Amino acid sequence: MRQPARSFSSGSSRDVSAGPASAPPRILMAEDNAINQRVGKLILQRAGFLIDLAADGVETLDAHKKQPYDLILMDCQMPVMDGFEASREIRNLPLPQPAIIAVTANALVGERERCLKAGMDDYLSKPFQAEQLVAVVTKWVAIRKGEKSAASTA
Numbered sequence: 001m002r003q004p005a006r007s008f009s010s011g012s013s014r015d016v017s018a019g020p021a022s023a024p025p026r027i028l029m030a031e032d033n034a035i036n037q038r039v040g041k042l043i044l045q046r047a048g049f050l051i052d053l054a055a056d057g058v059e060t061l062d063a064h065k066k067q068p069y070d071l072i073l074m075d076c077q078m079p080v081m082d083g084f085e086a087s088r089e090i091r092n093l094p095l096p097q098p099a100i101i102a103v104t105a106n107a108l109v110g111e112r113e114r115c116l117k118a119g120m121d122d123y124l125s126k127p128f129q130a131e132q133l134v135a136v137v138t139k140w141v142a143i144r145k146g147e148k149s150a151a152s153t154a
């Protein structure tokens with residue numbers, strides 16, 4: 001069982017001596033459905049992850065610009081700006097880049113390729129089991145942690 005993530009304070013007050021690899025991962029869930037938001041947040045909290053929420057692509061972009069995330073769970077179907085466009089926009093930002101995991105209810109053939117083409121790294125189709133959500137987040141948090149510690153020792 002994973003230890004509960006420590007609460008995250010703003011970047012300016014972060015303990016730099018602890019190194020970037022030990023900071024809790026910053027995770028954003030972009031999801032327009034309030035029930036899906038609640039369920040997803042609860043599943044990830046129980047697994048020890050703290051997450052922030054955004055309800056559409058514009059909110060997602062604004063949140064990432066304010067303080068870049070390590071990982072974004074990106075619902076593809078959202079109002080205002082969908083997950084495909086939000087991902088393309090994020091990939092064009094001159095900011096630290098998050099891992100982006102597409103979450104989509106669209107079972108169309110080629111959907112996975114469409115997500116990857118928009119700049120997303122991985123794919124989770126709805127409906128998913130709690131274990132599948134935890135597994136994909138755990139996987140990408142570990143990948144990001146490896147990248148960060150490699151960068152800090154470079």
Ligand SMILES: [Mg+2]
Pocket residue numbers: 031032033075076077078
């Ligand atoms: Mg949606």
